Amino acid sequence: QVQLQQWGAGLLKSSETLSLTCAVYGESFSGYYWIWIRQPPGKGLEWIGEINHSGSPKYNPSLKSRVTISVDTSKNQFSLKLSSVTAADTAVYYCARGGVTYRLHMDVWGKGTTVTVSS
């Protein structure tokens, strides 16, 4: 059974860099897209970006200048870095598995990491 386990710092100050990692257990890393989604308090879902096993990332244009998504296939892990955070980046961050053809087929999710940015 595929599981995603995510971790990272939950409390940041403005201008710091958010760093989260998601480990994939029970499934080959190849053949899927690995996705980051966030959900601000009381709000909807926002796609941050994605990466495939070969390491080709794609980012939401609204965040592109601050986001880096990378993959470590030797550890079956992928990571998110978001620089220069502000209070607007306060959210629950999820990692998810998307299909190779249909990325929105996100059938496996991490439990989420709450990130709070204080000024």
Place this chain on the structure above:
Amino acid sequence: QSVLTQPPSASGTPGQRVTISCSGSSSNIGSNYVYWYQQLPGTAPKLLIYRNNQRPSGVPDRFSDSKSGTSASLAISGLRSEDEADYYCAAWDDSLSGPVFGGGTKLTVL
């Protein structure tokens, strides 16, 4: 401001049928598949419906969806208390070259 538009809330009594709408544009719903996610309180979203009314294993056939033009709808028949959750629609957006989501609809079972 979400790209896809959903009503913020919906409600129904046990056994009723409720529908949740999702409105988009030609660059997303109008030209791509619609997906629906269910989010129970305090948990991660769960894939509920995908690509023309298909359901992952374990999702009851009380859940169904439909699409017409640039709008889609999720229908839940035989409403049950455990259906109380937030529901999100999503679609690939050709202009963004990425996925877009609705703002979510909070379903209350009265």
